[in-house]
Amino acid sequence: VADRATFEGFYRENLTRVVRACALVLLDRSVAEDVTAEAFARLWSRWGQIQDDDHAGGFVFKTAMRLCAKRARHREVLGAVPEAESPDEIARALDRQEVIRALAGISTRQRQAVVLRDWAGFGTGEVATMLSMQESTVRVHLARGRAALRAALGIQEGVQP
Amino acid sequence: MSETDVRDERLAQVLDRAVRDVRPSPAPERAIRRGGARRAAWLATSVATVSVFVAGAIWAATVVGSDERQPVDRSAPASFSAPEAPWTFEYPSAWSVATTSRAAPDLITNVLRTAVANAPIPHDAAYGPNSSANASSLFSDGGAVVLIERLWTHAMPLGGEDRGPGPFSDDAQNPGWTFRERARCEGTLCFHVVEWFGPAATPEERAAAAEVADSVRLADVDRWTETDGVFTTLHDEDDLFTVTYPADWAASDVPINDRVCSPFEILALATYPPRPGGEAVMDAQLPSHAVEDLGLNDILIWLNDAGSACGGGRRSDGGGPERPEHFEPSEPCEGWTQLCPEPTGRRLGGTQALQLIRGWWLGFDDAGRGFYVFVGMGEEAFADPARAQLAWDVLDSLRFLPR
Numbered sequence: 001v002a003d004r005a006t007f008e009g010f011y012r013e014n015l016t017r018v019v020r021a022c023a024l025v026l027l028d029r030s031v032a033e034d035v036t037a038e039a040f041a042r043l044w045s046r047w048g049q050i051q052d053d054d055h056a057g058g059f060v061f062k063t064a065m066r067l068c069a070k071r072a073r074h075r076e077v078l079g080a081v082p083e084a085e086s087p088d089e090i091a092r093a094l095d096r097q098e099v100i101r102a103l104a105g106i107s108t109r110q111r112q113a114v115v116l117r118d119w120a121g122f123g124t125g126e127v128a129t130m131l132s133m134q135e136s137t138v139r140v141h142l143a144r145g146r147a148a149l150r151a152a153l154g155i156q157e158g159v160q161p
Numbered sequence: 162m163s164e165t166d167v168r169d170e171r172l173a174q175v176l177d178r179a180v181r182d183v184r185p186s187p188a189p190e191r192a193i194r195r196g197g198a199r200r201a202a203w204l205a206t207s208v209a210t211v212s213v214f215v216a217g218a219i220w221a222a223t224v225v226g227s228d229e230r231q232p233v234d235r236s237a238p239a240s241f242s243a244p245e246a247p248w249t250f251e252y253p254s255a256w257s258v259a260t261t262s263r264a265a266p267d268l269i270t271n272v273l274r275t276a277v278a279n280a281p282i283p284h285d286a287a288y289g290p291n292s293s294a295n296a297s298s299l300f301s302d303g304g305a306v307v308l309i310e311r312l313w314t315h316a317m318p319l320g321g322e323d324r325g326p327g328p329f330s331d332d333a334q335n336p337g338w339t340f341r342e343r344a345r346c347e348g349t350l351c352f353h354v355v356e357w358f359g360p361a362a363t364p365e366e367r368a369a370a371a372e373v374a375d376s377v378r379l380a381d382v383d384r385w386t387e388t389d390g391v392f393t394t395l396h397d398e399d400d401l402f403t404v405t406y407p408a409d410w411a412a413s414d415v416p417i418n419d420r421v422c423s424p425f426e427i428l429a430l431a432t433y434p435p436r437p438g439g440e441a442v443m444d445a446q447l448p449s450h451a452v453e454d455l456g457l458n459d460i461l462i463w464l465n466d467a468g469s470a471c472g473g474g475r476r477s478d479g480g481g482p483e484r485p486e487h488f489e490p491s492e493p494c495e496g497w498t499q500l501c502p503e504p505t506g507r508r509l510g511g512t513q514a515l516q517l518i519r520g521w522w523l524g525f526d527d528a529g530r531g532f533y534v535f536v537g538m539g540e541e542a543f544a545d546p547a548r549a550q551l552a553w554d555v556l557d558s559l560r561f562l563p564r
Binding site for chain 2: 015016019020023024029032033034036037038041042044045063066067069070071073096099100103109114115117118119121124132133134137138139140142143146149150153155156
């Protein structure tokens with residue numbers, strides 16, 4: 001019997017993280033929320049077969065990334081920035097706008113690779129599984145995506161051993 | 162150690178700042194409309210009109226009392242598949258379809274709904290059985306409406322088991338209107354399908370709506386199709402390709418030859434439903450049942466990834482001829498370094514029926530991956546250049562991503 005309480009706990013703990021990952025890939029918060037809802041619904045449908053939180057996390061991110069790819073084929077980058085109301089918010093909005101523009105300049109696959117590897121912290125092997133790619137292909141997407149983002153944002157390599 | 166073996170912390174921080182204030186929040190209801198040119202023109206006119214006045218009032222003025230019922234044409238059903246909706250179904254192509262999302266994940270209760278109707282579907286009115294008393298004003302007394310809904314509480318769709326359709330019940334809010342419900346579940350994931358009819362809905366409209374309800378299925382996340390009624394495009398996120406083919410062709414949902422894992426099947430597509438199974442090996446691992454069913458005017462395309470899916474994971478290898486600019490009747494030659502013309506194909510050995518099939522085995526590389534494809538044609542299809550060309554056009558439509 002699927003354990004509803006355990007699912008709810010996992011959902012509450014991971015909802016924001018999945019929404020943010022989808023927002024970074026899709027550059028559209030509203031669609032990211034829809035995709036996240038659907039990914040968790042699919043997770044719920046398999047909840048009885050889920051072994052632990054890592055398994056659940058891998059499943060929901062993989063499903064979310066597939067749904068993101070599905071959406072990305074049908075629409076384009078919106079990148080709407082909220083109205084700024086204070087100097088701090090203006091700074092944050094400008095910063096965010098710059099990042100969104102940089103992300104919009106790379107492919108969906110590259111965004112997925114960078115978001116999953118660098119932002120979400122999954123290993124390249126896990127990212128490869130989520131995207132149905134070989135690790136070598138993920139590395140190519142990751143290297144190209146990182147290089148383009150660093151160049152667009154004027155940041156140095158931040159890789160730490 | 163490769164650079165990609167470690168996380169880029171600086172980039173992670175920058176990305177994190179960009180989404181730090183992104184939190185799930187209730188979203189306003191949004192309507193996503195789909196339909197033909199007539200409905201699009203109607204919608205454009207409505208939107209232009211509504212923009213001048215208050216939306217709700219003008220909407221009512223243009224719709225109330227009208228009867229814009231759209232005909233049932235079962236000869237050309239359309240397939241509904243959309244990224245914003247988690248289900249697929251067949252419906253009369255002249256009918257209207259609209260998906261309304263209230264599915265922000267953190268709402269306590271909400272609903273994601275696709276409506277199908279023989280009349281224009283209002284995008285800014287609440288409606289439904291036992292809901293608002295506006296059914297006839299929105300859809301006319303002849304309304305035939307199918308509602309496909311997922312209900313949520315705490316982000317989880319309400320679970321349960323398959324049930325229904327139940328008996329028709331009277332709509333308490335709309336005199337003369339009736340409805341019946343059914344639940345469809347896959348695992349613990351359920352959705353509800355409601356058929357809802359006005360008092361003047363014809364038996365044909367009711368039957369068409371029932372067929373819509375019967376055809377609702379949960380959409381696949383890994384593989385899905387979209388169609389304009391003439392051509393269908395299939396997207397496969399697992400095997401990383403898309404292909405476009407005539408809408409009346411059929412792609413198998415399951416491998417039709419699951420006995421071989423290296424190479425491994427990624428697409429079985431035909432002018433008829435390709436039947437899975439058969440003998441283990443028949444002429445280079447052909448899918449026996451599908452080949453046996455191939456008629457004189459039929460075409461079968463069976464595509465394999467040249468890598469391996471043995472043991473679970475999928476690996477793709479190259480090594481064949483480069484993909485040609487346009488596919489044509491040909492086969493690998495010169496030690497598998499190129500494709501050479503083979504205009505008449507090969508005749509399959511075996512029974513008399515199989516000898517009436519022309520076949521080609523092509524191998525090619527694309528996106529760093531290798532592929533084998535079998536193209537089979539009945540004699541009549543082969544003798545009709547326009548029909549035969551469909552097979553090569555379908556191959557030309559293939560787009561692959563690196564694995």
